[in-house]
Structure formats: C-alpha cells, structure tokens
Amino acid sequence: MRYLIAGAGPAGSLLACYLAARGHRVDVFERRPDPRRGDDEEGRSINLGLSARGVLALERAGLMDRVRPLTVPMRGRVVHAAGRTSFHPYGTHDEEILHSVLRRDLVTLLIDHAHGLGARFHFGRRVTDLDRQAPAVQVEGEWIHGDAVVGADGAFSTIRTHLHRGLRADHHQEFLPWGYKELTMIATPGFRLEALHVWPGGDGLIVAHPNRDNSLTATLFLPYDELEAITDPEAFFAGRFPDALPLLPDLAKEFAANPVGHLVSVRTTPWHHENKVVLIGDACHAVYPFYGQGMNSALEDCLLLDASLDSFAAFETARRPHTDVLDELSRENFVELRQRVASPMHAARKRADLLLARLLPGRWRPLYTMISHTTTPYADALARARKQEAFLRWGAAAVTAGLGLAALTKLAGRNTGHAHRSR
Amino acid sequence: MRYLIAGAGPAGSLLACYLAARGHRVDVFERRPDPRRGDDEEGRSINLGLSARGVLALERAGLMDRVRPLTVPMRGRVVHAAGRTSFHPYGTHDEEILHSVLRRDLVTLLIDHAHGLGARFHFGRRVTDLDRQAPAVQVEGEWIHGDAVVGADGAFSTIRTHLHRGLRADHHQEFLPWGYKELTMIATPGFRLEALHVWPGGDGLIVAHPNRDNSLTATLFLPYDELEAITDPEAFFAGRFPDALPLLPDLAKEFAANPVGHLVSVRTTPWHHENKVVLIGDACHAVYPFYGQGMNSALEDCLLLDASLDSFAAFETARRPHTDVLDELSRENFVELRQRVASPMHAARKRADLLLARLLPGRWRPLYTMISHTTTPYADALARARKQEAFLRWGAAAVTAGLGLAALTKLAGRNTGHAHRSR
Numbered sequence: 149m150r151y152l153i154a155g156a157g158p159a160g161s162l163l164a165c166y167l168a169a170r171g172h173r174v175d176v177f178e179r180r181p182d183p184r185r186g187d188d189e190e191g192r193s194i195n196l197g198l199s200a201r202g203v204l205a206l207e208r209a210g211l212m213d214r215v216r217p218l219t220v221p222m223r224g225r226v227v228h229a230a231g232r233t234s235f236h237p238y239g240t241h242d243e244e245i246l247h248s249v250l251r252r253d254l255v256t257l258l259i260d261h262a263h264g265l266g267a268r269f270h271f272g273r274r275v276t277d278l279d280r281q282a283p284a285v286q287v288e289g290e291w292i293h294g295d296a297v298v299g300a301d302g303a304f305s306t307i308r309t310h311l312h313r314g315l316r317a318d319h320h321q322e323f324l325p326w327g328y329k330e331l332t333m334i335a336t337p338g339f340r341l342e343a344l345h346v347w348p349g350g351d352g353l354i355v356a357h358p359n360r361d362n363s364l365t366a367t368l369f370l371p372y373d374e375l376e377a378i379t380d381p382e383a384f385f386a387g388r389f390p391d392a393l394p395l396l397p398d399l400a401k402e403f404a405a406n407p408v409g410h411l412v413s414v415r416t417t418p419w420h421h422e423n424k425v426v427l428i429g430d431a432c433h434a435v436y437p438f439y440g441q442g443m444n445s446a447l448e449d450c451l452l453l454d455a456s457l458d459s460f461a462a463f464e465t466a467r468r469p470h471t472d473v474l475d476e477l478s479r480e481n482f483v484e485l486r487q488r489v490a491s492p493m494h495a496a497r498k499r500a501d502l503l504l505a506r507l508l509p510g511r512w513r514p515l516y517t518m519i520s521h522t523t524t525p526y527a528d529a530l531a532r533a534r535k536q537e538a539f540l541r542w543g544a545a546a547v548t549a550g551l552g553l554a555a556l557t558k559l560a561g562r563n564t565g566h567a568h569r570s571r
Numbered sequence: 572m573r574y575l576i577a578g579a580g581p582a583g584s585l586l587a588c589y590l591a592a593r594g595h596r597v598d599v600f601e602r603r604p605d606p607r608r609g610d611d612e613e614g615r616s617i618n619l620g621l622s623a624r625g626v627l628a629l630e631r632a633g634l635m636d637r638v639r640p641l642t643v644p645m646r647g648r649v650v651h652a653a654g655r656t657s658f659h660p661y662g663t664h665d666e667e668i669l670h671s672v673l674r675r676d677l678v679t680l681l682i683d684h685a686h687g688l689g690a691r692f693h694f695g696r697r698v699t700d701l702d703r704q705a706p707a708v709q710v711e712g713e714w715i716h717g718d719a720v721v722g723a724d725g726a727f728s729t730i731r732t733h734l735h736r737g738l739r740a741d742h743h744q745e746f747l748p749w750g751y752k753e754l755t756m757i758a759t760p761g762f763r764l765e766a767l768h769v770w771p772g773g774d775g776l777i778v779a780h781p782n783r784d785n786s787l788t789a790t791l792f793l794p795y796d797e798l799e800a801i802t803d804p805e806a807f808f809a810g811r812f813p814d815a816l817p818l819l820p821d822l823a824k825e826f827a828a829n830p831v832g833h834l835v836s837v838r839t840t841p842w843h844h845e846n847k848v849v850l851i852g853d854a855c856h857a858v859y860p861f862y863g864q865g866m867n868s869a870l871e872d873c874l875l876l877d878a879s880l881d882s883f884a885a886f887e888t889a890r891r892p893h894t895d896v897l898d899e900l901s902r903e904n905f906v907e908l909r910q911r912v913a914s915p916m917h918a919a920r921k922r923a924d925l926l927l928a929r930l931l932p933g934r935w936r937p938l939y940t941m942i943s944h945t946t947t948p949y950a951d952a953l954a955r956a957r958k959q960e961a962f963l964r965w966g967a968a969a970v971t972a973g974l975g976l977a978a979l980t981k982l983a984g985r986n987t988g989h990a991h992r993s994r
Binding site: 319322 | 740742743744833835
C-alpha cells in the first residue's frame, strides 16, 4: 500500500513511523521547511506536555526510551497567586506525572525514525488539492496517486476542505476571543523546575512549561483587546503578574518580536471517505490547549487508526464521540485555570479528590487523573467521573439522612422512654 | 456608490431594489440562469411562506401591492393525523396570516423591479473570488471593482469563504440527518386550500403550501436512511401517510425524478469587512425551514442593512444576536411539527395561548405570533415569551397558593368557631 500523508507534525510523523514499520510505502508532504534544519516554526506552540496517551502511542512505536531523555518531568502544578506559590501534585503515584518536551525535539525524533524505516519526507511542498475518489493529492500542480491519503495537516486542513466539498459535512470552528504570546522565562534560584507553573489572573492567564536548560516556555493568554492595548509590557506585568516579571529577562524584546497566537477549536464530520481518505489530529478535532491534550489525542489517533487501517469508518465512529468530549473538557478547563485554580475551595476539592483516590485505590479516579494519566477513552472517563460525583452526592445525602434518622431515633427513644416511665 | 451583489435570490434582488432606488449603481451576479426564462432552479425550495417581516420589507420597496396577487393566504395550519384533520388558526386577527408564494414568482417580480430602477443583472456568471480589501469580485477570471460587495449567495456563500480567509472566523455548519423531497399535491373536493397543511409522522413529516392553481407544493421530510430505502413510494405513503396518498397523482414519477434536498444550518461571524464587504440572508444565517422564517429573515436583512449602509459593523452587531435566536427556534420547531403538533395537549396549549392573547389584547402575545406576525426582533420576542411563561407559572403558583390559603383560612375559621363553641 502507498500512503500519502499531508503534514509532518507530531501526528503525521508518528503515523509515518507506524505505517513504515508495517512495510507500507509512505510519502509525507509538509509545507514548512525541514524542522531538523533549524528554521523557526512560526505560530506554533514550541513546548508541549506529554501525558499517558502520548506516552503509550510513542511506546508502541518503540520510541519512548529515546523520547524520555528529551523531556523534563512535571510532577504537579505550581500556582502563583497573591505573591505566594502552592504546589499541587498531579497524582498519587510517581508515574502520574507529565513530561515537558520541545515540539521540535519530538518531531525531529519522529521524522528521523520514520525516515529510518523507509518513509519519505517532502518538505516545503504544500498539498493544494485532493481527489478523494482516486485518491490523489496535488502538490505544486502535480497529481500524486496513492492507495490512501491521510490529512494530518492541522486545524485549517486543506485535505479536510477538499474531503468535505459537496458532502453534507458538519463543521464547527470557533476562535476564543483570547490570543496568546510565548515568552521565555529563566528560573531564579529556588524555583521549582519540575512542574507546570500557572499564574491565574481573572480574564488572563500565564502557563509555563520547563525546559532542560533551566528556562521555561511561558504563554500569556489574554483577551485580544487587552493584549493589543499593551504598549509597555513591563508595566503590564508589574501590574497584573508582578511575581512573573523577575523571571522574564527579555520581556520587552520578545513581546515586540513574537506574534500573537490564536486559539481555535474544530469539531467536524466526516473524517473519512471510504477507505481512501482519513483525517487525524487537529485536522478533525482541534481543541483549546487548556487540558494539555491536543497533541496527546493526536498521537493516540495514530495508535487507534493503526489498529483500524482496514476501516476508516470504524476509526471515525469509535473515536469521534471521545474527541467531542475532549473539546468540552478543554473549554471548561480554561475557566478552571483562569479563575478557580487560585481559590482555596478548589484546592480543597482537589485534595479531597486525591484523598478519595488514595482511600479507594483503583475505585476512585479523579477526572483529571483519568484524562492525563490513563488511556481510558475520554467519554468513558467523563461518564465515570459523573457517576463518582453522583455517588458522592448520594453518599453525602445518605450521611445527612443517617444523622437525621439517628437524631430522630434518639428523640423517639427518649419519648418512648418517657412514655414508659409515665405509665 | 457602486455595489456588487453576489446572488439574485430573494435577498440579493430585494437589496438591489433598495440600493437602485437610492440611486446607487448596482450589479448583481448570479451563477444560475435568468429565472424569468423559465429554466428550473434545481435544488431550491419552490414555494415559500411570506410573513410579517417579509411583507414589511416588500412594502418598504413599494412592492407589496404587486406581490399580493401572486400569493395564496394561509389562515392557519391544518393537521392531518389518524385519518382526521383539525384546523388551527394562526392568530386572533384577520391580518395574522401567512402568504404562500412561488419562489420564482417573487424573484421575477423583484428582478424586474430592480432592473426598472437601473440595477444590472448578470445571469450565468459565477463569482469565483473576492478581494475584500479592494473590494472586488472575480467573475470568469475578470476582476470587477466596486465600492462595496454584498454576499447574498446562500448557505455555501463563496463571498463568505473568501471574506473569512485568514481571519479568526467562527463558523458553525450543520446538516440535519433528514433529507426532503418536493412533490405536487392536487386538492380533492372539499380540501381547505387557504392553509398550511401538516402531516406529522414520528420521525417523518409532510408540509404542504397551497398554490394559486388548486395544487399544493408538498415537502416530505424523512431521515436519509429511510428516504433512501424507499423503493415503492406508493407503498410507503400507504403505510405512513395514507391520507396524503390520494392527493399525490404523480407520486411515483415525481419521487423518481426529484432530487433529495438537504437541510443545512449556518451560524458564522464576521459578516462584514470594514464597509467594503457584507453578507445577508443564508450566507450569514441559514436556518432549518421549520419556522418558515428563512426567506423572511433574509428580506428583513435588506431592510436593516438599507438603514445601516454607513456601518456594516453596526448592522452585524445589531442583527446577529437575533438570527442566532432564530436558529434555535427553527431547530426546536422541527420537533414540534413532527411530534407535538398532533397531540391534544399541544392543541390545548395553543388554544390557551390564543385565548390569553384575546383576553389580554396587546399584552399577551404567543411566541409564534411574535415571530410570524410582528417584526419584533427575534431575540426580543423570545425574551418576552419567556417572561410571559414565567408570569404564567407565577400566576399558577399564586392561584394555587391562594386556594390553599383560602382553604386554610376556612379550616382555621372552623377550628376557631369550634373553639368558641366549646368554650
């Protein structure tokens, strides 16, 4: 079989590994230049949090041992609020951690590995059209035929546009009215590096991932109008995120030089045409980044599609309900990160959740744990979390009712006793 | 000013009337042939229900006197269920009626009128690209420049696609899993022509509009899989809609010949670029047809845009919240038409609604009345309907509480009386 893949990001490159390992002929077309040649990948997130789903997908390709040295473990979340920091571990076990990795390091490894297995990469070559029936892709005016085409070409997928042409395609695309800007932080002495750092700030938010060189990649999320109104970044940080300011040595220069990133969410269908064309990753389910699952779900797609190469329809049918749930969760987590993360109630609930997980090992799993530290399908994880919550409410009601009943019994006993005595 | 309009449907043609009447230079590009030359407009609804919003927009263009003779009044809804028919008037006043009109009759009148005012129509000429900054449209490889471009080119608007290119555009496009087929009904003796006819049928539905020649245009809505499974239309109707069968003399032939129509809903933003490009009608808010407001809202757009030609931004800001509400209402009404319309409870509620409207003239207005027989903006109508419902619930609660209080007072009185007597 000859597979034509559009897009050499994490999803396209990992799928190339899987397909090449099965002995298929694989060609990957990527409009950007070869990331191994060190050109900048403008407009993309440079730092990512790898969690259980991504780890499993990389393990299956036999790559995790080579990925691990490229990562920095993140053992929990450090929340910076009101001049103080608090640490919230991600889980109850040592394995329940995230791994911070540079996008370029990961993609480079994947491309090298796929290349070693015989996949061919064509950089700087943009797919401009698709013949879904052939199937074939047009690259610089030339039609290239294959047995199947994979669209791994991101949230604004060209493959998807042409796949959907003339079909009854549902498509939901939404931009958050928040933009983001990436900035480099340098850890000061005593700064806890092995964690994800969060500065909640009302309608704004900073999230920072650690790198291996004592730096962190920080992302400032802010409503567009506020972001565009910043003329003096140092004054802005001094006012809104004062404890982040000392960590940003190049703030003014980077703020001026770095572009404003956009946050888009995409839900869409169909993902496939017969067994000829299929979409993976952001091309079929782009999510807001606030659950840290965008890349992880894309890598998981590769694993699931690899098990369903004989039926793209089965892949879509099984997978789409789960990525739809991920879309919801990613929206909700933005509110959580911006606002609730700093509240004592939220911290108490998180602690109670982890305590229950310790008391009921294997039976109580916080939603965040299931999403980030297991490969339980997203919708199943949400359903289970809802059951747990119902159980908790029921339990609380039962305890309340029990206490009430006990009080009543006591009262009744007293009355009965009194009655007896009065006889 | 020179306006370039893409699309010569009801919205594009009416806007051409308005703009030409203001003395602007107007060019309308339409990819289909001239409807006045009698070629079939494939894939479009051939019969429409004109209501208050559309009527007002046509009146403002001075056209209603010429439109009225083309219409058939629909004074209410006839529901056909279980071998019986029931008539439900649309309102409490004689003016609260709908007007059934053939799409081609209306569009022909609008084009003739706009043409008489100096607008130029270019049929069989497809707009293939937009330069939103110029602004200019590409037609058959030639760039045509104007002062403003209007996209009135329907749910799959080319103007919209190019308007949104590279912008942070939100776009929600959804197909119902129901298709439709249009069929010709011939009224049998005694058949009430001046009404909209509805055959509810679980997951299927027939809606029929009367024409001036004793025929009706019937639309069968059915889930795709069921629609595609029909091999013998007469057997299907005999089983599912037996009382519609005698009205369909050409059923087998028409069923085979007529294409399956699709139902798409579109919510999107932005609708405009500076004061250079603007969308109207289905191009920016396509709705399911079940509230009968698709064309009416498009004609109303013309009226509102005509009052806001100096600010396309103001037009979008003021209008979009209302068409978003219309989208919701149109979805909900599909369930109502298919399922609830045949239930006695629903009929009773409708009657109670009209009764309240008669008892509280000008103060109680059923939602359907506000949407179809007034020009109250859609979201305002919904907000008012919700207030009325809350009032009704509060009223019911007050009545219940009052009755309870009365009973209690009576009881207390009795007890007190008894106490007095016992003293």
